[in-house]
């Protein structure tokens with residue numbers, strides 16, 4: 140196998156950007172071109188001011204600073220970069236379908252198909268094509284069918300190399316990946332050689348025993364399975380948080396008790412207002428869809444329950460706010476601490492905050508949002524998107540009238556009836572909660588959707604405190 144000196148990645152998003160930046164950082168002899176059809180996104184990746192990169196991730200700007208212009212390039216010249224590359228990563232979005240067959244469940248593979256056809260059209264010499272996006276099991280068959288039927292004698296080797304990074308910790312996850320999964324055709328010399336070429340790239344910084352080789356289908360399915368298992372743990376603990384609230388058991392104590400069992404382990408047992416993010420829901424819906432398509436009704440129903448509990452948790456949190464505020468929030472001011480789907484990211488896709496807000500807006504609450512990284516227009520576009528995609532009893536004009544975004548948390552909470560913590564940003568634990576209390580309308584309520592605050596101290600200051608999985 141020839142040594143890899145040129146890589147192209149199609150898709151400069153949350154995965155393509157950081158992943159390729161780290162490959163370029165760790166492999167200075169490989170030229171890495173990250174391409175995208177979104178011109179603004181590429182311009183932002185090329186911005187002189189590192190604070191304007193399109194993605195906020197701790198440690199990302201340092202990596203980009205080191206490699207950009209040396210061997211890392213962001214470009215809209217997709218054909219040229221495909222042509223020059225020996226190895227092409229496909230890292231485009233694979234959202235849930237919003238139309239036609241499989242609407243609301245299946246993964247929309249149109250972007251995958253479009254760039255596969257582009258690779259087929261442009262390539263003049265042999266290429267290794269790598270599925271980096273999260274895909275339904277057996278998608279490689281579709282990719283192969285398109286690539287193998289272009290009527291040229293170019294050879295394509297298809298690998299599956301799903302990404303397991305989590306946002307907010309992406310750079311650390313890439314530098315110290317638990318494992319890197321490489322699925323390929325283990326039955327032929329060419330297939331094994333293509334896998335080894337990718338192993339060589341990651342072996343620049345990862346120990347070889349963390350580079351797991353499997354067949355393509357196992358690799359594709361393992362990605363969906365990993366996300367399903369992680370989300371299942373959150374829904375399991377969240378389901379039990381509801382029981383804790385009825386029985387005065389404390390969900391954090393229960394999590395600590397069960398997490399100390401080395402067979403269960405402590406991670407992903409933090410109860411919350413519900414998981415968000417672009418992938419858990421989409422990937423489980425996709426898994427459910429695949430199971431149903433294969434006639435596996437019971438398996439599909441089993442995994443669907445993870446989503447049902449997550450929706451229940453978000454709704455339960457919003458309804459609790461309404462109930463505790465004397466059964467109506469109409470005209471009342473609710474301060475939202477946090478909008479991102481988790482801390483240390485500016486990503487708001489599927490954030491629990493927007494579902495809670497939308498529920499409260501249906502009851503005509505006034506929402507005052509503070510988030511350290513999310514831009515105001517993002518908050519409005521999330522809510523408007525939700526109104527358009529689902530039935531909600533509210534118009535865009537009403538959203539703009541009722542929702543306010545602040546750059547100061549104390550201002551957001553001034554004259555509010557309640558504070559709701561939606562994201563677990565560390566800075567929230569450092570606030571002067573006595574000062575915040577002073578500015579509130581009394582009785583002052585706080586709903587801790589992340590269980591990050593000191594509830595005893597808040598109660599001593601006079602707050603009415605409600606938290607996930609804590610009886611009162």
Ligand code: NAD
Pocket residue numbers: 149150151152153154155174175176177180217230231232233250253254271272273274302303304305306417418
């Ligand atoms: P994203 O929306 O941030 O980025 C995808 C990019 O692909 C966009 O910039 C889009 O313009 C571009 N694109 C789409 N079609 C294109 C085409 N034909 N040519 C060139 N560019 C094109 O998405 P993301 O969050 O980076 O996710 C990408 C994939 O990785 C998804 O399958 C997702 O499930 C998976 N994934 C995401 C994460 C995560 O943390 N976000 C983690 C692991 C896996």
Ligand code: UGA
Pocket residue numbers: 273302303304305306307366369373406407408409410411412413414415416417418419480481482
């Ligand atoms: C998740 C997985 O962790 C990654 O391995 C995977 O690559 C990625 O999805 C993907 O495929 O996109 P991500 O969604 O970025 O990563 O972030 P997580 O840390 O998994 O958090 C997801 C959601 O679950 C967040 O809303 C978070 O607040 C919530 N969560 C997480 C909890 O409510 N409790 C927990 O204990 C952990």
